[in-house]
Amino acid sequence: MAANTFAIAASAQIQFGLKAGLNIAELNTSNSQYAAIAGGTPQSIKNYPRTLFNAGALVDVPLNKKFILQPELSFSMQGATGNPNQGYQVNATETYKYNFINLPVLIKYMLPMGIYAETGPQLGYLIAAHIDEVGIGAMHKVTYNVKDQLKSTEISWALGVGYQAPFNVGIDVRYNLGLTSYNNASATGLATSPIQNGNLKNSVVQIGVYYLFGKTKEPAPEQ
Numbered sequence: 001m002a003a004n005t006f007a008i009a010a011s012a013q014i015q016f017g018l019k020a021g022l023n024i025a026e027l028n029t030s031n032s033q034y035a036a037i038a039g040g041t042p043q044s045i046k047n048y049p050r051t052l053f054n055a056g057a058l059v060d061v062p063l064n065k066k067f068i069l070q071p072e073l074s075f076s077m078q079g080a081t082g083n084p085n086q087g088y089q090v091n092a093t094e095t096y097k098y099n100f101i102n103l104p105v106l107i108k109y110m111l112p113m114g115i116y117a118e119t120g121p122q123l124g125y126l127i128a129a130h131i132d133e134v135g136i137g138a139m140h141k142v143t144y145n146v147k148d149q150l151k152s153t154e155i156s157w158a159l160g161v162g163y164q165a166p167f168n169v170g171i172d173v174r175y176n177l178g179l180t181s182y183n184n185a186s187a188t189g190l191a192t193s194p195i196q197n198g199n200l201k202n203s204v205v206q207i208g209v210y211y212l213f214g215k216t217k218e219p220a221p222e223q
Contacts, residue, residue, distance in 0.1 A: 013214055014062070015168070019074070020055040021208030027080040027096060028178065031198030045082040045094060052077035056102075060212060068108040070118070076100045078202055095132040098150075098202075100124040104158050104176075114164045122176060124154045124202070146185075154182040156202060168212040178202040 026049045033045035056074025063069055079096035106120035129147040156179055162172030178201030185197075 015060040015212040015214050017058045017060065017168075017210050017212040018056075019058055019072070019208050019210030020053070021206055023052040023054050023077060024049050024205040024207075025052055025078040025080060026050075026203045028201045028203050029198060030181075033082060044085045046085055047080040047082050047096075050079055050081050050095070052079070054102075054206060054208065058210060060108075066110050068110065068116075070106045070108055070120075072102070072104050072106070074102050074104075076102045076124070076204070076206075078204055093132075093134050095134075097128070097130045097132065098126060099128040100126055100154075100202075102176075106158060106160075108162075114166070116162050116164065118158070118160045118162065118172065118174070120158055122156045122158050124156060124182075126150055126152050126154070126182065149183075149185040150200070151182040151184045154178060154202060155180045156204075160206075164212075168214075169209070170212070171207075171209050174206045174208070176202065176204040176206065 027047050029047070033047070054074050054076040056072055056076075058070055058072040061069040061071075077097070077099055079098040082094040082096065102122055102124045104120055104122035106118045108116045108118045110116045126147065129145070129150050131144045131146055133142045133144070156176045158174050158176050160172050160174030162170055162174075164170035181199035181201055183198065183200035
């Protein structure tokens with residue numbers, strides 16, 4: 001059986017691909033968020049998802065007839081939109097713009113008719129972090145660079161399903177759940193950090209399409 005597995009892997013072609021898609025991104029925090037909107041009294045903030053973009057490359061490495069190892073490298077726009085809980089400042093917002101380079105390493109389990117399930121860990125490297133603050137009626141707008149208030153890396157776990165067509169085009173839906181906090185802020189500076197104390201983790205739903213170059217070879221028949 002082991003010999004057959006190695007024979008199948010050796011006969012299958014490693015494929016490279018490109019992918020792009022949408023992120024529906026939000027931030028999970030362990031403590032309440034506060035911000036001094038428009039320089040006024042600190043407001044309690046509630047997060048809402050943002051619809052953003054991701055793009056990158058992937059490699060498909062067949063392990064046997066059912067399992068594929070798929071490492072990826074992608075640029076991913078993440079974050080959230082925060083609005084004060086008080087209704088009288090409903091037009092005030094803080095937009096958290098966090099850009100990551102993500103490296104997921106997934107195992108795909110192939111099901112009949114091109115359907116598959118996928119899971120695996122992901123390492124994220126933070127390359128940029130800004131907060132856009134807009135006060136009441138857009139009379140006040142400031143952008144803060146908060147990269148120094150966040151850790152450079154975070155670890156998450158990916159779970160997803162997808163479909164791969166015979167002509168090398170595929171689509172997948174994936175959820176990335178943050179496992180480690182990347183908050184590095186102190187209790188000072190209400191306007192310049194998304195959360196002053198506590199955990200800050202990503203929560204991202206991804207909808208992506210991809211194309212694989214080359215053609216998968218037919219596996220050798222089992223003996």
